[in-house]
Amino acid sequence: MGINNMSLKDVCKIVKFPDFGDKDGDLIVIENGQVLPFNMERIFFIQNTSIGTVRGKHANRVSEFVLLNINGSSKVRITDGKEEIIVELNKPMEGVYIPRMIWKDMYDFSKDSILLVITNTRYDDNEYIRDYNKYLEEVNGKE
Ligand code: TYD
8 A cells, every 4th residue: 555555546546638629629628626636836847758768766745746647658657555556548638647656657658648747846856766775775664
């Protein structure tokens, strides 16, 4: 079991954004105070990845994230050091919420993948944990 005895699948919820699409196209809205579980401060997107690329490979002490593929597909492997889940991102109106202190790796990017990342913080390298063993120590409360 993960955080607070909830399973990772319950903690890392799927977030569904409203789609006001009609015959003229999709219109998907991401707005503070709606389905996002935090106030967004920053977005970035990852595209043009090469075959075999694995990104992420970190946990964050402060940042929470929602990841969604607005084009193509990718996978995210999510772990709290005890449990692991893999979420396939392939719907522009559906993302996965990742709380703080969760390790994530993104991989299997399709050629046309555009992975949008939404977070509640400005970038601060000090809140990143990029060493998995250090992450395990911190998440297990040994520091
Ligand atoms: P990194 O966190 O390793 O990317 P990812 O988790 O998506 O694989 O960041 C790669 C580089 O970009 C690193 O030098 C830090 C820089 N960066 C910023 O300056 N601002 C940002 O918001 C992000 C996400 C990265």
